[in-house]
Amino acid sequence: MRRIPLVLVVVAGALMLMAGSAFAGAARTAASPPVNTSLPTIAGTARADETLNASSGLWGGATPITYAYQWQRCNASGSSCGSINNATNQNYVASSGDVGRTIRVEVTATNTDGKSQALSAPTGVIAAVGNAPAITKQPNPSGTPQEGQTVTADSGSWSGLKPMTFSYQWQSCSATGACTNIAGATSSSYLIGTGHVGSRLRAIVTASNSAGKTSAFSNLTTAVLAKASAPVNSSLPVISGIPSVGQQLMASTGVWSGVAANGFSYQWSRCNSNGTACASISGATGLSYNIGQADLRFALRVTVTATNPTGSTTATSAALLIAPKAVLTARFNAVLRAGQEVTRPTGMHTGAAGHFTATVTGKTLRWTLTFSHLTARPTVVHLNKGVRGTNGTAFKVLCRTCRTPAHGTLTLTASQLNAMLHGQTYVNVQTKRNTRGEIRGQIARVS
Secondary structure, eight states: OTTHHHHHHHHHHHHHHHHHHHTGGGSOOOOOOOEEEEOOOEESOOBTTOEEEEOOOEEESSSOOEEEEEEEEEOTTSOSOEEOTTOOSSEEEOOGGGTTSEEEEEEEEEETTEEEEEEOOOOSOOBOSSSSOEEEEOOOEESOOBTTOEEEEOOOEEESSSSOEEEEEEEEEOTTSOEEEOTTOOSSEEEOOTTOTTOEEEEEEEEEETTEEEEEEOOOOOOOBOTTOOOEEEEOOOEESOOBTTOEEEEOOOEEESOOTTOEEEEEEEEOTTSOSOEEOTTOOSSEEEOOGGGTTSEEEEEEEEEETTEEEEEEOOOEEOBOOOOOEEEEEEEEEGGGOSSOOSSOOTTOEEEEEEEEETTEEEEEEEEESOSSSOSEEEEEEOOTTSOOOEEEEEEESOOSSEEEEEEOOHHHHHHHHTTOEEEEEEOSSOTTOSEEEEOEEOO
């Protein structure tokens, strides 16, 4: 008995670790389907017989996330698209049927909470095999997409006969993807005027040489901000992790426009169980938060503050209720007979038998053993790891020089409990005559 406290300390840590993983399903976080934060892109030369490669883009939401691809053939302006049969790999070889058209790829992101789609910008017009200009790297806009600011498109990279000249036409695109030419915006740079707030901009870059000319769309800017606008939130922050004491939660920023990646700060709050009457938690200002005992049965929220040179905007996550840890309870039973011994016992009475029952609560096993008609009083009774028909290693002593009925309480390790839960343990009763075992019973879980 003097050794039990030390065993309890060692075993408690192991069982707490087991409980956090084996019973994580008892506590679920709020649903977090995939959310696209950066559109898929296409790399490669926009020419027949060339290979185009798709990126998945950037996504938020619960992980892991898997991606599926569907390539589409569109008209020269990047609209009126239709799926290309059997074009579902991450790469696609442009064909002669694509010449004069553009190509886009739709990416479907899937996790356990749902699925979402995002469509890339179109490639440049697919050129025929030859030396006419063919896009090898999509043009890219730079600058701040804000009213009164200037954005500039590079020409991208092209293959084909040199010399090559470039012309530009800027377009304004709505949230639905419909794009229209901006009158007079025909240079590589564009001073953003009124009327474009909330839209996204792109440039059509046309490359010309002696063999012909080809057009390509630049990547889209982010949504144009109003002049001197603070950051704008379009998707609230999300808390992920297991909502139990001792676990760590993580916050996402949510989706914003008008703020740099390092322009965020965090404040965790403790609320009542329905997510109201929240108060800031002192010192809880990081991306992660370790749940303490004080949070039990309260709800947590995280407020994200996005800051740019113009000002700051806050957005607060949904509330996450912190639940108590799940405690395992289970009942077990074993019928002991001589016939279950691997090594046949000798001198046995035909009525030799035993019965073992036990209950597990958390990490504690409470057991009862009865037996009758043995050759003598048991010298020792063990719990052993092993399946029926094999001899296994003893891992616990139930009793020595036992009398019936015998009772006891002991503490199991995570490994020992796992073996019991999966029917991989047995009770073995040894006597002076049968030192390897006189009766034995495989332990089965009954509830």
